[in-house]
Amino acid sequence: MNKKTLKLVIIDYGAGNIKSIQFALKRLGVEALLSNKPTEILTADKIIFPGVGEASSAMNMLKKKGLDLLLPQLKQPVLGICLGMQLLCNHTEEGNTKGLGVFDVSIKRFSNQVKVPQMGWNTITNLKSKLFNGISENEYMYLVHSYYAENCKDAIALTQYSLVYASALQKNNFYGVQFHPEKSSLAGEKILKNFIEL
Amino acid sequence: MLTKRIIPCLDIKNGRTVKGVNFIDLKDAGDPVALAKLYAENGADELVFLDISATVEGRKTIFELVLQVAEQINIPFTVGGGITSIDDVAKLLKCGADKVSLNSSVIKRPDLINELAAKFGSQCIVVAIDAKLIDGQWMVHLAGGRIPTKWNLFHWAKEAENRGAGEILFTSMNNDGTKKGFANNALKKLSEELNIPIIASGGAGNPQHFIDAFQKGKADAALAASVFHFGEIDILDLKKELKKNNIEVRL
Numbered sequence: 001m002n003k004k005t006l007k008l009v010i011i012d013y014g015a016g017n018i019k020s021i022q023f024a025l026k027r028l029g030v031e032a033l034l035s036n037k038p039t040e041i042l043t044a045d046k047i048i049f050p051g052v053g054e055a056s057s058a059m060n061m062l063k064k065k066g067l068d069l070l071l072p073q074l075k076q077p078v079l080g081i082c083l084g085m086q087l088l089c090n091h092t093e094e095g096n097t098k099g100l101g102v103f104d105v106s107i108k109r110f111s112n113q114v115k116v117p118q119m120g121w122n123t124i125t126n127l128k129s130k131l132f133n134g135i136s137e138n139e140y141m142y143l144v145h146s147y148y149a150e151n152c153k154d155a156i157a158l159t160q161y162s163l164v165y166a167s168a169l170q171k172n173n174f175y176g177v178q179f180h181p182e183k184s185s186l187a188g189e190k191i192l193k194n195f196i197e198l
Numbered sequence: 199m200l201t202k203r204i205i206p207c208l209d210i211k212n213g214r215t216v217k218g219v220n221f222i223d224l225k226d227a228g229d230p231v232a233l234a235k236l237y238a239e240n241g242a243d244e245l246v247f248l249d250i251s252a253t254v255e256g257r258k259t260i261f262e263l264v265l266q267v268a269e270q271i272n273i274p275f276t277v278g279g280g281i282t283s284i285d286d287v288a289k290l291l292k293c294g295a296d297k298v299s300l301n302s303s304v305i306k307r308p309d310l311i312n313e314l315a316a317k318f319g320s321q322c323i324v325v326a327i328d329a330k331l332i333d334g335q336w337m338v339h340l341a342g343g344r345i346p347t348k349w350n351l352f353h354w355a356k357e358a359e360n361r362g363a364g365e366i367l368f369t370s371m372n373n374d375g376t377k378k379g380f381a382n383n384a385l386k387k388l389s390e391e392l393n394i395p396i397i398a399s400g401g402a403g404n405p406q407h408f409i410d411a412f413q414k415g416k417a418d419a420a421l422a423a424s425v426f427h428f429g430e431i432d433i434l435d436l437k438k439e440l441k442k443n444n445i446e447v448r449l
Contacts, residue, residue: 146320
């Protein structure tokens with residue numbers, strides 16, 4: 001896909017470090033549009049759904065803008081990052097929040113047998129998607145999170161932290177990554193590039 | 199497996215990188231954006247920018263610097279120094295900082311930790327603690343170690359965790375600038391008493407000090423400045439050395 005004509009929208013609903021994603025895309029030659037307008041989102045070629053912070057308040061912000069109904073209907077490739085990925089799931093224990101139900105999996109909190117949040121670089125394995133073209137097994141990704149998606153049929157990458165969980169998900173046109181590709185050095189940039197080129 | 203992190207710290211004054219020996223005598227060690235890029239390419243896992251002039255003087259230039267760093271580097275970074283309000287944090291995160299580090303302002307008003315954690319999430323709230331060992335007690339100090347407080351290090355760290363801090367950056371004032379190693383006993387106690395990551399700071403002089411901070415001090419990350427800035431330790435070489443000692447690192 002031509003990077004100059006690609007319309008990539010980052011959903012701007014008030015939750016998350018959007019600037020870093022925007023800059024990472026810019027380093028790849030893509031000028032992303034920040035928007036929460038349904039018309040812009042519906043006409044985009046690719047959509048990134050970011051999210052940092054607390055689940056129930058992020059979901060409320062999404063609802064306030066009417067995006068909770070729009071998002072699951074999208075037909076173009078959608079990439080949820082971190083909390084964005086978690087909100088695309090059925091339910092999260094964080095604030096006992098109902099999710100958008102795209103991925104058929106629940107989000108649970110890590111047990112206190114490990115430090116919570118998990119913060120730092122961990123490996124991804126069992127890679128199963130075009131999103132990971134050119135990424136080797138056991139590549140390191142940067143993660144910061146207290147809640148995780150259980151291993152499930154939509155899992156396209158696994159990570160171990162006190163247990164094995166799904167660190168990336170895919171169902172049809174929807175992709176989700178628990179890690180931050182925009183902060184994961186060259187390997188992370190490669191994943192963003194793969195998404196752009198899907 | 200989750201790896202141990204190596205974090206170069208860039209002390210910033212008027213937009214330039216400086217490093218103090220025991221926080222006094224400042225030496226210029228370069229342009230922060232260029233240095234940040236170099237570290238990111240050379241295996242640093244994260245970066246910390248501390249505006250050390252902040253609590254004493256003004257600090258308006260930091261926002262422009264944060265934007266430039268976010269634009270050019272592809273690893274996470276924390277910004278600290280003189281952050282006193284929710285508004286400061288919102289602005290820094292908006293400029294592209296991943297985490298903010300707070301010190302004096304949360305000692306003066308601990309509720310700020312709760313407010314920030316509720317608004318932005320614990321994952322981006324680092325509580326930095328400078329402590330000095332006095333008569334067998336680790337006492338928390340403010341303003342780069344100049345002002346003592348009533349807080350004991352372990353009590354304050356626990357309080358910060360309970361209020362929603364996502365990480366503790368512990369600097370030993372006794373070790374800082376000495377290049378004789380980190381305060382491993384205090385680190386170990388912190389790491390065992392708290393359930394959030396602990397960053398070791400103050401005292402790095404050679405690779406063995408990092409090995410000790412991870413193995414003896416049970417730290418999750420180790421931070422240093424001058425040994426990296428003046429090229430005394432190369433980060434890639436350091437991480438290879440850690441790996442040789444069975445410490446999990448990203449290589």
